[in-house]
Amino acid sequence: MKPRTQQNIRSNHPFAGRRAVVIGGSIAGLVAARVLADHFDEVDVIERDGIPDDLREARKGAPQARHLHGLLARGERILNDLFPGFTEDLIRDGAVAYDFGVGLAWHHLGAWKPRFETGVQTVCMTRPLLEAHVRRRTFALPGVRRLDEREVVELSASPDRSRITGVVVRRRGAPGGVEELRADLVVDASGRGSRAPAWLEALGYGRPDESTIQVRVGYAGRQYRPRDPAELPWTSLYVLGSPSDSRRFGCIAPVEGGRWIVVLAGLFGDHPPADPDGFLEFARGLPNDAVYRALLTAEPLTDVATYKFPAHLRRHYERMARMPEGFAVLGDALASFNPVYGQGMTSACLQALALGAALEEQRRRAGPGAIAGLARRYHAAAAKAVDLPWQMSTGEDLAYPETEGRRPRLQPILRWYTGMLHRAAQVDREVYVRFVRAMHMLDGPEALLDPGLFLRVLRAGRSASAPAVAAAAPARRQPAGA
Numbered sequence: 001m002k003p004r005t006q007q008n009i010r011s012n013h014p015f016a017g018r019r020a021v022v023i024g025g026s027i028a029g030l031v032a033a034r035v036l037a038d039h040f041d042e043v044d045v046i047e048r049d050g051i052p053d054d055l056r057e058a059r060k061g062a063p064q065a066r067h068l069h070g071l072l073a074r075g076e077r078i079l080n081d082l083f084p085g086f087t088e089d090l091i092r093d094g095a096v097a098y099d100f101g102v103g104l105a106w107h108h109l110g111a112w113k114p115r116f117e118t119g120v121q122t123v124c125m126t127r128p129l130l131e132a133h134v135r136r137r138t139f140a141l142p143g144v145r146r147l148d149e150r151e152v153v154e155l156s157a158s159p160d161r162s163r164i165t166g167v168v169v170r171r172r173g174a175p176g177g178v179e180e181l182r183a184d185l186v187v188d189a190s191g192r193g194s195r196a197p198a199w200l201e202a203l204g205y206g207r208p209d210e211s212t213i214q215v216r217v218g219y220a221g222r223q224y225r226p227r228d229p230a231e232l233p234w235t236s237l238y239v240l241g242s243p244s245d246s247r248r249f250g251c252i253a254p255v256e257g258g259r260w261i262v263v264l265a266g267l268f269g270d271h272p273p274a275d276p277d278g279f280l281e282f283a284r285g286l287p288n289d290a291v292y293r294a295l296l297t298a299e300p301l302t303d304v305a306t307y308k309f310p311a312h313l314r315r316h317y318e319r320m321a322r323m324p325e326g327f328a329v330l331g332d333a334l335a336s337f338n339p340v341y342g343q344g345m346t347s348a349c350l351q352a353l354a355l356g357a358a359l360e361e362q363r364r365r366a367g368p369g370a371i372a373g374l375a376r377r378y379h380a381a382a383a384k385a386v387d388l389p390w391q392m393s394t395g396e397d398l399a400y401p402e403t404e405g406r407r408p409r410l411q412p413i414l415r416w417y418t419g420m421l422h423r424a425a426q427v428d429r430e431v432y433v434r435f436v437r438a439m440h441m442l443d444g445p446e447a448l449l450d451p452g453l454f455l456r457v458l459r460a461g462r463s464a465s466a467p468a469v470a471a472a473a474p475a476r477r478q479p480a481g482a
């Protein structure tokens with residue numbers, strides 16, 4: 001690896017003259033590197049894949065990139081804070097932005113959601129385009145270095161194993177070529193398949209506890225070219241049933257190049273197939289046939305890609321009795337969620353902010369350059385950041401009787417209230433806006449529990465009985481197929 005010259009190294013950072021290493025150069029690794037660049041002179045991002053600058057296709061290390069990647073508004077805002085002008089750049093490259101309430105026709109629980117301006121913007125693009133932009137902006141930062149086609153095979157530790165001191169890296173295709181890269185902080189962002197639990201066990205720390213909620217989701221995605229998108233009364237289409245009548249969901253989202261990405265998914269083994277006829281047939285079996293009818297009018301551009309996702313998974317590093325210093329875990333390696341809820345990238349952004357805040361606090365309390373205590377401080381903060389998306393997505397999935405996992409004691413009450421909230425959101429605009437803001441993680445769950453809203457929800461939720469709601473038409477224009 002090319003050594004750095006002193007001229008390249010800035011010395012005004014809290015950890016001046018020191019280096020952080022990030023394992024994995026996907027979304028979580030990149031946003032972590034962006035935050036670390038404010039605190040360390042050198043940040044090295046080690047990625048197994050060789051990734052072209054103009055990434056346009058899914059790559060081996062992130063096969064999920066063939067599927068729709070919705071970016072929640074909170075994640076988009078964080079990316080714009082980290083990389084000013086981020087959304088404008090995406091839109092210049094063809095991403096499609098719209099108001100969530102205006103552009104999206106959403107069929108949920110047997111009814112169309114109201115259509116009106118909510119003030120919550122959504123931006124749609126392919127995952128490779130999004131990742132290419134995050135990469136470009138991250139590696140433009142001084143001190144951040146990309147080390148592609150290298151695999152971290154082990155952590156290195158101090159002789160007493162109390163501290164992680166770097167990583168052992170194997171260069172892909174270079175026989176026997178392993179080398180050690182020293183670092184003051186190692187951040188593992190290597191995804192759900194992270195080997196950190198095994199690495200920590202080998203160092204004598206044991207493995208973190210894990211929480212899993214089994215949902216057995218099957219995904220199938222395909223790109224289409226719409227024939228006449230301007231004629232359609234929606235920009236994006238989303239169909240989702242209720243635990244009592246369906247295990248399926250379908251979504252059409254516009255992406256760069258005038259294309260659609262279509263995703264069909266099913267829970268508990270009701271999986272969409274990879275053959276084109278079966279794909280269409282699955283769409284016909286959604287709780288509403290709007291997606292199916294839209295697909296009949298569009299031209300397929302790709303094969304059908306499938307993906308299986310067994311379970312929500314959360315690793316509780318914050319609960320470990322002992323933890324080595326100089327080590328942090330972030331992104332899917334820490335928590336991975338049923339992708340139907342589109343939370344993974346936003347959760348990674350929230351954890352990156354938690355890392356930045358922990359570094360700030362570390363400096364205040366322990367002084368510049370002191371790393372002792374950071375691992376515990378960060379993992380406690382990251383666990384808090386994960387709580388919100390975890391409770392939201394697992395809470396929805398635990399409503400299905402087939403879901404395997406521990407149900408919180410308050411689950412029946414929460415389900416009852418969520419059911420009322422969903423129904424109230426069909427008929428009460430204020431409730432819908434609050435619901436959309438919470439879903440996009442712009443507000444915490446407390447915003448859905450304030451007493452004023454609670455009364456509205458009870459009133460509107462009671463009056464909007466499910467069959468009456470099912471007959472209601474969207475407020476703006478009738479979505480195709482509705």
Ligand SMILES: Cc1cc2nc3c(=O)[nH]c(=O)nc-3n(C[C@H](O)[C@H](O)[C@H](O)COP(=O)(O)OP(=O)(O)OC[C@H]3O[C@@H](n4cnc5c(N)ncnc54)[C@H](O)[C@@H]3O)c2cc1C
Pocket residue numbers: 023024025026027028029046047048049060061062064067068069070071072150151152153189190191192219307309330331332333339340341342343344345346348
């Ligand atoms: C089907 C599907 C659909 C999804 N849809 C959405 C969505 O709509 N919205 C959303 O926000 N999220 C979605 N997600 C989640 C999203 O993909 C992830 O949350 C996001 O990519 C962040 O993950 P990550 O960076 O932690 O890990 P990953 O994206 O899995 O990346 C891990 C990286 O680490 C590299 N790596 C692994 N091991 C090593 C090693 N030893 N050494 C060096 N490099 C290594 C890999 O090559 C890879 O680049 C979806 C996920 C799936 C599976």
